[in-house]
Amino acid sequence: MTKYNHTTYAILGILTTDCRSGYSIKQLIDQSLTHFWKISYGQIYPTLKLLVEDGLATITTSVQQGKPDRNEYELTEKGKQTLRQWLEQPIEQIPVERNEVLLKLFFGSHQSKQHSIQIVEDYKQKLEARLQTYLGIEQTIKSYPTQQEDVKFWLITLDYGKRTTVAGIEWCSHTLESIRD
Amino acid sequence: MTKYNHTTYAILGILTTDCRSGYSIKQLIDQSLTHFWKISYGQIYPTLKLLVEDGLATITTSVQQGKPDRNEYELTEKGKQTLRQWLEQPIEQIPVERNEVLLKLFFGSHQSKQHSIQIVEDYKQKLEARLQTYLGIEQTIKSYPTQQEDVKFWLITLDYGKRTTVAGIEWCSHTLESIRD
DNA sequence: TCGCCCATGTAAGTTGTTACATGATTCG
């Protein structure tokens, strides 16, 4: 079976939900996956084309009233199989997360403490802001009365974001002390 | 002043240390920065060329006995300034860390619990293995009697790795419970 | 009328990896 890249599988996965067009795929990503996955139109539309070419999806143009036509995609059996096969496989390896702050800190340590401190303090602020965003989203989700399965998942991803962000903030505090010594 | 990409600044930074050739830059990265920054030869050599073209570094070929010639690069004043200016700037934004596990979990939740559990358990194992690696490196570093500034930095980056990894492991445990319910 | 939402798409550029070519020396 042909191998595809992560982006293709992501789109394949989204097509199992109610999102059937390039535009709504982008919307779903920006609303629900944005904390850990982003895709631009420049990837979405060519990928959808590929899916049809490879027989993983079919395309239907639906005419709407008051809105432009939309191309709706639907997974074929082959598409569903390809997705399933990917889902069942554990990830190959944890990717290396590039961290610009650590990079600056390394070279900055050869310069002045002041700048290193500034870099870490700024990073801490950004992380704190992100945490606040997560907490805000969490409240919004929890205030909705809907008891869907999706809600459970959103909370799980938010939890991931919260935990790693908090860990980052704590590292900042600790590092600031360590630099000041 | 011209803007360069992160990789270029990383190399600029490494040139402030004892590493002066493409080969030794690669070595330094693979030994010290590998947990949060990777660069391949395919980037290093063209970038070094660019640095010379832009007057940020000078090149000298040094003849060695019993070893091939090596091209040694040295930062010019302009190069040092460019680096300093980058170092002093706080990072623009925290990049989105792509997480394949969260992605699989999202689509997996529409399928069977069993697979979701497997994915998370596998991820947990990988994180635990990574944590062990970090702890091993930490011991190695600490056992060296050298009291360099670099050692302090290595411990700081390791600390970052440890904290975020532990946070990830805890998330796995929590998520596994949550899925099983 | 202005700007936003809906909707599809592409071209150019950036960034990065992988795989290859080349070749001397040293160590077991």
Add this chain to the structure above:
DNA sequence: CGAATCATGTAACAACTTACATGGGCGA
């Protein structure tokens, strides 16, 4: 003798972003 280390480099490909083109409908 074979493998590893030292050393430089490139070409092809993969992945992704940004910016642009196009255009109708709708609400303020």
